[in-house]
Amino acid sequence: MKKLLNTVNWLVLCGSTLLVVLILGVILWDIFSKGFSSISLGFITSYPTNGMTQGGIFPAIIGTVLLTFITTLFAVPFGVACAVYLNEYAKPSLLTNIIRASIRNLAGIPSIIYGLFGLALFVQALQLGTSILSAGLTLGLLSLPYIITTTEEALKRIPNSLREATLALGVTQFETIKDVVLPKALPGILTGVILTLSRAAGETAPILFTGVAFYINGISASASQEFMALPYHLYMLSTQHNEIEQVRPLAYGTATILILLVFTLNSVAFYVRFKNRTQD
Amino acid sequence: MDASRREQIDRLNKFLFKSTGLLTITLLGGIFLMLFSNSVLFFLDVSPVDFFTGSQWDPDTKYSFLPLLVSTFLVAVGSMIIAVPLGIFTAAYLSELAPRKVQMILKPIIEMLAAIPSVAIGFLGIVLVGPGLASIFGIQNGLNALNGAILLAVMALPTIVTISEDAINAVPKSHREASLALGANQWETLFRVTIPAASPGLIAAVMLGLGRALGETMTVLMATGNAAAIPEGFLDSVRTITATIAIEMGEVPYQTTHYYALFAIAAFLFLITLVVNFTGEYFANRLRKFHS
Numbered sequence: 187m188k189k190l191l192n193t194v195n196w197l198v199l200c201g202s203t204l205l206v207v208l209i210l211g212v213i214l215w216d217i218f219s220k221g222f223s224s225i226s227l228g229f230i231t232s233y234p235t236n237g238m239t240q241g242g243i244f245p246a247i248i249g250t251v252l253l254t255f256i257t258t259l260f261a262v263p264f265g266v267a268c269a270v271y272l273n274e275y276a277k278p279s280l281l282t283n284i285i286r287a288s289i290r291n292l293a294g295i296p297s298i299i300y301g302l303f304g305l306a307l308f309v310q311a312l313q314l315g316t317s318i319l320s321a322g323l324t325l326g327l328l329s330l331p332y333i334i335t336t337t338e339e340a341l342k343r344i345p346n347s348l349r350e351a352t353l354a355l356g357v358t359q360f361e362t363i364k365d366v367v368l369p370k371a372l373p374g375i376l377t378g379v380i381l382t383l384s385r386a387a388g389e390t391a392p393i394l395f396t397g398v399a400f401y402i403n404g405i406s407a408s409a410s411q412e413f414m415a416l417p418y419h420l421y422m423l424s425t426q427h428n429e430i431e432q433v434r435p436l437a438y439g440t441a442t443i444l445i446l447l448v449f450t451l452n453s454v455a456f457y458v459r460f461k462n463r464t465q466d
Numbered sequence: 467m468d469a470s471r472r473e474q475i476d477r478l479n480k481f482l483f484k485s486t487g488l489l490t491i492t493l494l495g496g497i498f499l500m501l502f503s504n505s506v507l508f509f510l511d512v513s514p515v516d517f518f519t520g521s522q523w524d525p526d527t528k529y530s531f532l533p534l535l536v537s538t539f540l541v542a543v544g545s546m547i548i549a550v551p552l553g554i555f556t557a558a559y560l561s562e563l564a565p566r567k568v569q570m571i572l573k574p575i576i577e578m579l580a581a582i583p584s585v586a587i588g589f590l591g592i593v594l595v596g597p598g599l600a601s602i603f604g605i606q607n608g609l610n611a612l613n614g615a616i617l618l619a620v621m622a623l624p625t626i627v628t629i630s631e632d633a634i635n636a637v638p639k640s641h642r643e644a645s646l647a648l649g650a651n652q653w654e655t656l657f658r659v660t661i662p663a664a665s666p667g668l669i670a671a672v673m674l675g676l677g678r679a680l681g682e683t684m685t686v687l688m689a690t691g692n693a694a695a696i697p698e699g700f701l702d703s704v705r706t707i708t709a710t711i712a713i714e715m716g717e718v719p720y721q722t723t724h725y726y727a728l729f730a731i732a733a734f735l736f737l738i739t740l741v742v743n744f745t746g747e748y749f750a751n752r753l754r755k756f757h758s
Contacts, residue, residue: 209623275483275484358475388582395715
């Protein structure tokens with residue numbers, strides 16, 4: 187009886203794990219097996235044609251890349267600076283407790299609420315309109331807490347002896363941070379930044395009202411224009427299109443490209459982390 | 467450069483770094499203020515009694531929060547019913563049974579699952595889970611609460627597995643050794659000693675998973691059918707708070723009652739996720755204190 191129970195326990199635990207693996211397998215198999223057949227060089231490099239029922243997704247790819255670029259420009263300097271303040275300058279105090287609580291809080295806010303905030307602040311109050319700039323800044327705000335947290339982790343791994351050694355040489359604290367701490371923490375910071383950007387590239391809800399469009403003529407040449415993006419393109423193709431069955435292959439293709447993009451960014455991040463760990 | 471100038475630069479930079487820290491507080495304050503002020507404008511137009519009673523969310527005439535709230539919780543709690551046992555068992559397997567090599571393979575797999583964009587999961591709800599549910603239950607289409615719950619479970623799994631695994635790993639070895647020395651077998655030790663000792667961390671895992679599920683937009687928008695009535699069961703089509711905002715904000719004219727209404731429901735979503743996340747944080751901290 188006891189032996190039977192042991193076997194059942196073992197089966198439950200292994201079965202659960204197997205099921206989790208199976209879920210990922212089914213997701214990737216379904217999307218990739220149907221997606222790869224619609225991907226060609228033309229699909230990646232050409233514009234949509236015939237009312238989005240044919241052609242490629244070039245402007246959506248470019249839109250996502252540009253959007254992520256704007257997000258990076260905004261979120262990385264602020265995020266890294268905030269982490270430097272928390273880890274290098276600030277002594278534990280009421281203020282740092284409040285800042286840390288805010289960061290944890292910000293990380294838990296649903297992404298659609300960032301979308302509303304971006305609409306109210308960037309689109310309306312700052313009059314940036316629905317544009318790639320508004321959307322990029324909105325995603326930047328969303329990414330901020332993650333960049334701060336991962337950068338702080340990286341800074342914490344730098345031994346204090348290094349800081350003390352340079353300070354003892356008469357170097358100011360800013361110079362220590364700029365010339366010693368940050369270069370040493372760079373791979374760790376980079377890992378966090380890339381992982382955060384891969385999340386931002388796949389986000390849809392925050393860009394819904396801040397500037398994404400289903401179709402634009404050409405590609406966005408200026409920051410004040412609306413733009414196409416891969417995740418939104420996939421959403422529209424699979425729910426809002428008049429010829430939903432006809433464009434299904436295009437939807438699978440878009441999903442495949444989106445997942446490949448995200449996985450590539452993740453792999454780069456893991457490579458940087460792995461390289462960094464083996465060097466130490 | 468002379469020393470006083472270098473010190474000036476140092477002080478200036480310290481100030482700059484500090485102001486980015488203050489930016490995070492400002493950002494949170496700004497989000498709160500935006501939600502709060504627009505909600506106030508909404509409740510000037512619509513009485514709170516009407517908002518919290520009734521059964522119809524029908525913009526322009528009736529703003530009843532109830533169907534959206536019930537939908538949101540139905541899908542999120544449903545996802546936890548699926549994801550919690552699956553996640554905790556997987557975490558137990560990973561930390562107690564799996565050989566090192568298997569661990570090395572499983573961890574990246576779970577991270578890959580976490581990396582898949584929500585819109586791609588929602589797409590699968592339409593093309594894979596929906597038709598599957600339709601044929602199993604003999605219903606017209608599978609876009610309903612169950613579909614959303616299954617998809618959200620998949621999305622919450624990585625969070626639950628990772629945090630649960632940390633919690634189980636944090637239980638001191640001495641606990642297990644004591645139990646084994648008393649004659650308990652591996653399973654009795656796991657289920658009666660290790661898991662109970664890890665329970666604050668497991669509650670944290672569930673809460674943070676639930677927080678994710680409550681706030682998720684694209685998956686539920688795509689897979690749950692979006693009918694704004696109070697659902698009677700998991701096979702009914704539902705419309706969550708997040709999906710309602712996503713659908714209606716794109717078309718609503720600015721500064722109207724309808725516009726304010728969407729901020730008001732967002733404010734309640736904000737409060738709900740805040741409470742859930744802080745409960746999770748509280749248990750996570752308790753575990754940390756207990757073991758250090």
